[in-house]
Every structure is written in C-alpha cells, then in structure tokens.
Amino acid sequence: MIGISDIEAAAQRIAGHVVRTPTVPSPGLTELLGAPVTVKLELLQRTGSFKARGATAKLLSLTEAERAAGVVAVSGGNHGIALAVMAAALDVKATVVMPRTAPARSIALVEEAGASVRLTDGMGSAFELVTRLRDEGLTLVHPFDDPVVIAAQGTVGLEFAEDADELTDVLVSIGGGGLIAGVAAALRARRPHVRVWGVETEGSETLSEALAAGGPLPVAVSSIVTTLSAPSASRLTYDHVAALVEDVLVVPDREAVRGSLELAEHAKVWAEPAAGCLLPAARKVVERLGDGARLGLVVCGGNVTHREITEWSDRFGLR
Template identity: 40%
Template sequence: MTTRLDEIENAKARLGNAVIRTPFLQSLTLSELTGAEIWLKFENLQFTGSFKERGALNKLLTLSEDARHRGVVTVSAGNHAQGVALHARNLGIPATIIMPSATPTVKVKRTESFGATVELFGGDFAEASQGVGRYVERGLTFIHPFDDADVIAGQGTIGLELLEQGPPLDDVLVAVGGGGLIAGVGAVFRARSPHTRVIGIESELYPSMAKALGLYDGPAAGGTSIAEGIAVATPGAITLEAARELVNDMIVVPEAQIEDAVALLLQIEKTLCEGAGAVGLAAVLAHPRRFQGRRVGLILSGGNIDMRVLTAMLQRHLARTGQLVRLQVPMLDNAGSLGPAASIIGRLGGNILEVTHDRIFGGASARSANAVFTVELPDRERNEIVLRELNAAGFAAALIENTVVAPSGEPTRHYA
C-alpha cells in the first residue's frame, strides 16, 4: 500500500526540529559540466551523516510506552543503525543493532558511540537479518530499515522539503536499496508534483528493484559494492508495491561511475558522499543527453565512508582521468641513468610517487632495465607531453595501460 501524503505530513510535524532541514542548492559547476540544471539535497549533513534518521525517529515516536520500555532491535549496514541508535538514546529507549560483519568500522564505532548494543552477524544484510528473530521473541520491537510504513513516511519528509525549498523539478533521482526512500519521496511527488519524473538509481551489483520491476535484464552480480548502503539483494514487499505505482524509471550504474561521482562531489562541491549518496550524480554523468536541459534534483543521501575506501577510490578516479599514470622507461642499468628521466618528469609537473626497476623480465639485455614510474600529473594532456620529451631524450618510454580501474562491462546500461 502506497504511503499517503497526510502520513508524510504528520511525520514532518512529529519530527519537528529533531532532524536537520538540510540545504537544497543548485550546483552551477555540475550544471555546466552535465548540461542539466543540477540541484543537490545535502542529506549527508544530517547529524548521523544520512537521511535514515528521519524514518528511524518517526517510527520510534509512534511506539507505545510499553514498547519503548522493552526496547527495539534493527538490522542495518550502518546508516539506519546510527539513526535508530541516536534517537533511541535521546528518547531513553534501549536499542540493539545487528550489523553485517563487513560493515565499515566507522559506522560500527559511531553506532556504538550512541549507546546502542551492536552485534556483528552474517556476511551481508540478508544473513544479518536472520539474527533479528531471537530479539523479537524477547519482546523487542523490530524497526525495519525500509519496509515499514512509518519509516517510509519519515523518509518522505525529504520530498516535502524538496518542493518547499527549491523550484519545480523535471526529475528527482533517488538511490534505491530496499526502497524506503523512493517510496516516501515518490508519494510526495505523485501527490504534489505529478509532472516530475521519479527515477530510481541502483548499482549494477545490486539491481534488485530494477529487476523486480522488469526494467533490467542484466545479472545481479552481488559482492562487495562501493555503495554498501544500497547493496540490498531483495526490495521490501511494501516498497516494491509502492515503486510499481510511483517510479517512472530505473537506471543502473557501474561501480566505477559511482566512484567518479564521489570524487567529483568532493572536488567540486567540497562535500563528502558515500557511494550510495553519489549514485544520482553517477546516473546524470552516464546519461548527459537524457537529462540535458532538465532541472534535476539529486538527494545526497549519506556521507559515511571509510577513509581507506575513500583514499583508494580517489586514486582510482585519478587513474581513470589520466592524472595518475605508470610510465615504462627502458634504460641502461648504470649509475646515473635514472636521474635524467626523473628530471624530465619533474620539470613537466609530474610528481613521482614510486619507481621500480625490472632487471629480469623486461630488459633487452643483462645490462638494461625497465624503470616503471608511478606519477601524478596535473591533467591528462600532460601524458603525451611527458612521453614526447622522454622519447626525444632517447628513452623509448611508453604508458602502461591500466585495466584494473576500467569500468566494468558497458559504461552504464539503461532500461526504459
């Protein structure tokens, strides 16, 4: 059953000032880059770093005094967990959180810091969910992370803010995991702005909603996603029914495209998003013609990302954009041979991060070696300049193609 607009309006009144009314601002630079008029809803600025606390708090506020006394239990990869933990603490409600064992440490520690009892169980969301039953048997109330009418109504308050804070939208792009966010936001736009297209975005590793709606015929690979917040293998029953009525389309994007979107948001907007929070921008970058000239709202749904993952992601982005390269430079294996090549790279703005010598497999003779330079460059165009100068100096230099960071499969697939 689709959530009604009045239920979402009641949730807004119930939440009051307990959650942040996050900014909704136009990005002039991203608009210029994509050819669309891009508006960003900064839900990554919530206290817990995610929109999820809206739905969590709304559900907690609907509980009876007896249910509050007995406590609550939930299962989450992190953002819903933090929302439940924070607001349960503020309301004096005992909370137990079951999290998959692979949940990023930053999310586990933050959840524990809010006073919740955290149990790591199972390898993914589906396995972790199997640990809920024994707590429900003890009398705890289960707060589902997405397949719950009160949770959906709480998430839908974002839709109300989009309409109140910004201009009319042609498209609103919503990250989809279990479907709670798009069910709530979709209900608002169907009632208040039916001309706006509600488009769900998923990772190609977990296209569960797109497949359930018959809008994607590719494989559901599963595995470790950079967008773990939407890495849900099966959408909810309530949310799937809502999506059938409210969602105009689904776009599935590859992991590499999501990584690039995270990097661009950090570089251009100076805002940190986790993978799930950046999938809307990934979709626009993948389909510029589809959104060209349209006013598009993107919900930056979360900003909780492991710093190690972020570091690797940014380095992979630099490699894809040609700003982090590996140069193979054959040379005589003599003292002083390395210096001239390094000097050329440095003079042209290259920052040498690493140099390795291959004296066994790559050399033309026992007196030669291949030096491999890992270099940061100011821009892609500098690649050819550096290669040209090295070759002019007598080095048969070549760029080592990097296939590890290439986008998987096709750049992006879209099924209308």
C-alpha cells in the same frame, strides 16, 4: 500506499528532532552535467544521512511497553547509526545487527552511541538474526519495510518540493527502497509532473531485479556500497516504485566512487558512493531527455572516511 497526509503527519512528528536540510542550486554540478542541478543536502542531516528521519518517527510511535523492551534494527551503516543516536536521545535501548563488511567507522559510531552491536557474516544472516530478536520481544525498526519509516523518509521529498525551483526530474538512490518510495509519494502529490528516477549500484539491484521479475525476490549482494546492499526489496517499496518511479538505473561501483570524487570537486560536499552513484545516472537521464532537463539530486549521506574513498580510488584506478 503512503499518502501525502501520512508524510505531512510525519513531518510534524519529527520536527524539532531532525534538521530541515538545505536545498540549493549547484553551479558546479550544473556545469559538469550540462543541465541545471539542485541538490537536497541530506548528508547534513543529524547522524549524516536521511535515515534519522525514519528512525525518529518509528521511535516516537512506540508504546510504553515497546519502549521498555527496546528496539532492534539491521543495517549496513547509516540506518544503524541513526537508530543508535536517536534511540539514545529518546532514552530507548537499541540493538543493531550489522554485517562484518559494514564500514568500521559505522560500527564504531553505533557502539559509541550506546547501542548493542551484533555482527554477522553478511546481510542475509543479519536479517535472519534481527528476525529472531524481534520474535524474542524487541520492536523491529525496519530500514524500509514500514509505512511509518517510509512516510518519514518522504519528508525529504516534501521539503524538496517546497524549497526547490522548477524541476523536471529527481534522482534518488535505492537500497531497499524506503527513501525513494517516500520521496516519490511526496513529489507525486506536490509536484505531479516531476519524474522520479531510482539509482542502484551493480551488485545491489534489489528494485531493478524486482521490477523485471514482477515482484520482490532475493538478490545476490556484491556491491562495495554496503549502505545500498539490501538482500531484497519489500512488497511495500516495490509497489511504490512500480507505480511512481520512471525507471531504475544501475551504475558500476567504479562510477559511484567517481561520483563521490566529483561531488567533492564540483559540488564541494563529501558524500558516500551511495550518493555518488547519482552523477553517472544523471548523465544517463540528460542523454535520454536532451535539452530542458532540470535535475534534482537527493544527496542521501556523507558517512564515509577519507581512507575508504582513497582505497576505492586506488582499486578502480581513479587517483
């Protein structure tokens, strides 16, 4: 299990390479949800998402031989962007394997940063290819199944605990579970009475299905939210969620897109559906808890285009 000392060490390691993102109360979301809301604006992080933290920590941990050989990652978008940009900044050669369903802008950003991009037909085949490249000598920078990466993602929770006023419940989006594992570990140490809730979209139910089954297992990925579309959780992230997370809530893609529109209108931030899914889940939490809930939302990323939001809004009748 990742401990607070691991997270504090990660914070020292990545300081100066990443942004300490704002933690602010949101009057607009407070009015919308009927409970006090504080947001951690990780979409203002370098590369547009929290992923820069884990990628930076892993790159800084490499030996000289590993740096010379280069690194490889699999990504539906944000992890690949973060690794490509941070590897370029630290002068490490990077290869990023992405499914063809990844947002075109994300693929372009990875290429523009100087990384080599390998495209596959889906996330399952992407993970298979990245395993082969690792076996050929590249160092794998896994998006979530790595204690170095999880500890660095936990610095989000460390900052949230230090900068937020009193909270009762914090909501965190889940792909493979690296972010929520780290955030939950940090909050358990610094704010032990705060409940942590995970949020997934339908068709990307890695941790909710794992919890029901008693351990990680392959899941069928069909959600439009590719940045949350891991083909399975890992034992490492499963163990943290099982031990530290109150519950994992699942919301439809349509409501995740609606949440992005609501974040733009009420919180004045342009966030991807991977963050938009927090709002319908927050409504469920408020319904369960009633009066007294004080919510914290980790707004995890903003790498989405106007065209994508418009197309999804039309598709789901939200215009």
